[in-house]
Amino acid sequence: MPLPSILDVFRISIGPSSSHTLGALRSGLLFREKVSKYNLDNCRITIELCGSFALTGKGHLTDKAVVCGLNGMDVERDGERFLEIYENIVKKGYVDIYGYKIPFNPEEDIVWNKNLDNLTHPNTVRYRLTKDGNVIDEEEYRSVGGGMLDREKVKIKTESTEETFKDLCNIMDFCKKNEIDFAEFVDYLMEKRYSINRNRLDYKLLKRWTIMKRRIDGGLRKEGILPGILKLQRRAPKMFKEYLENLRSFRMLSEEVTLTSIYAIAVAEENASGALVVTAPTCGSSGVLPAVLCSIQERYHLQDEKILDALKVAGLIGMVVIKNGSIAGAEVGCQGEIGVACSMAAASVCYLMGGSIEQIEFAAEIGLEHHLGLTCDPVAGLVQIPCIERNGTAAVSALNASNLALLSRAEHQVSFDKAVETMMEIGKDMSAKYKETSLGGLAKTIKPAFHT
Ligand code: SF4
Known part of the structure; x- marks a missing residue:
């Protein structure tokens, strides 16, 4: 497709x-x-x-x-x-x-x-x-x-005859040849294929960015128990309070890293409560990207326009995975959800930090590579354990992946496209127990009295 x-x-x-x-x-x-x-x-x-x-x-x-x-x-x-x-x-x-x-x-x-x-x-x-x-x-x-x-995937396939952009490597070549960056490529593609011009696209993305930020705010404020039999307490408000009160005593991780993790958990808790969220690329992994973008925006006082471009870069990574791989936990496990979210977030941060196209590709690759094989085993079939914390850890990984890419000349052996291919292979080999069925892994270890 x-x-x-x-x-x-x-x-x-x-x-x-x-x-x-x-x-x-x-x-x-x-x-x-x-x-x-x-x-x-x-x-x-x-x-x-x-x-x-x-x-x-x-x-x-x-x-x-x-x-x-x-x-x-x-x-x-x-x-x-x-x-x-x-x-x-x-x-x-x-x-x-x-x-x-x-x-x-x-x-x-x-x-x-x-x-x-x-x-x-x-x-x-x-x-x-x-x-x-x-x-x-x-x-x-x-x-x-x-x-x-599935029928929508087929629809895209039959509606378009153009097959120029087969993977990220291909897109990089196109960008270099035309001297455009990834955000500009998305503008180009959306106008050409979907007749959505840049202004209209920015309007739609701003709407999504507003919801993402609203979820961080809401998640930091709302206390109480999440729906479902686990009776899980929301943690983000308490963690945020602790963070503010002990700002100077954090020894292990920087303030930004700590805050990013809390933001991701805030969104993931909102998602678990059934709130309106923005998939990035899925609901279960919807905390990772807003968290990293929000903390970078606050730290560097970036305008929303800049964030919209970063969303385009993150979106492009997701688009390539949808095209050549999968973002469904039921198909490939959590590597397709949290792994891809981390990859998207890493690419967007790298872009905001001035990374080259090659460094952005490398950041995306690191973000995905180190989530390969990750299982989807939600306890009691709820998107809570391990999902909520996993958003927090993946957000931090995304910052690190971007950092590692920026510290290098982007020379690496495994391309992002290869990582996607590998993810699919692992997904095919993965037992159904670990693909959103709650029949294995953590879901089996922690067993509340439940099932349909
Ligand atoms: S463990 Fe499964 S349900 Fe939870 S975020 Fe990962 S893929 Fe989604």
Whole structure:
């Protein structure tokens, strides 16, 4: 497939998971459109959540997301009220599809099918529309990461005939030949392929950057327990307070590094609470990039315009991974989520620090290489342990990766493109236990009394 849009990397989403929450919701929206051509009197819809959707769907709010999608929820407008909207649907006992009231009871209309066999993708949902017991229509959707559905990948493929930019190496050659940097390349690509000019793109990215910063602020202030059976206490506000009170006594790490880590945890806790976030490239890893950009912006007093360019550089890394690899934990484990987030963040910091194209590529490569093999094993199917802390550690790694690249002449043996290729190979070999099923790893070691 050709390079996707940068807006496929940075989607405005509801937490906690881009594939299991946003992608699930978007599948509901699609089925809603599909069945809108029928007279829906006396109809019923069965939702079958399959594979990883069934195994970790409860903790990822997948069931609630599909139902809100069927009901036509607009993520950008109503994302903050997501759970309230769902509760309302359950209370009223029906899903509203363009005025038709389709009876809905979660116990009867949602089927949890945990079997991973015979699925073409682990994140699968099947909808069945019936009338008087007869099937009128049915459809299967697969959520392939970052909120994207498989049919959208195919759509990009068939819509574009251009195959010029096959990987980052290729893009670097193009940039050097045309004397442009990575941010300018994204401007060029978005205008040429998606007819979005720079002003319009900046407007859209500023909206996303505003949400990212709002999540840091919110996460630093909100106290209490996160949703789910782990009863996990939010830690960011307390850590931030400790940080401010003990500013001078930190011996181990610099203030910026400490603060960056706290920022990342703040966003990740907001995500875990189901707040509106921006995928970067996913919800589970949505704390890494805002944290590093915010701390660098504060330290060097950078204008938002500069940050928007850094977002473009980070976005480009995500675009290349979506094209040649995967950002779905259910496909390649956490290396595709936190690993890619670290890579994107490292590239963006390197760009802000004046790194060359080669150094930026190197920073991105370091960020990904040292997360290769990272498993996805969320405890109790919640995007909390290890996800929240992992955002904090990856944000620090991103700063370090950028630093290492800036200290070098960018001579390195493993290219970013090779790291992506390797990630895919490891992902294929990785046991399903470690790919967002909560059947192995930490999820097995720490066992709360749970499952669907
Ligand atoms: S372990 Fe990583 S990939 Fe899995 S849900 Fe958490 S953040 Fe996402």
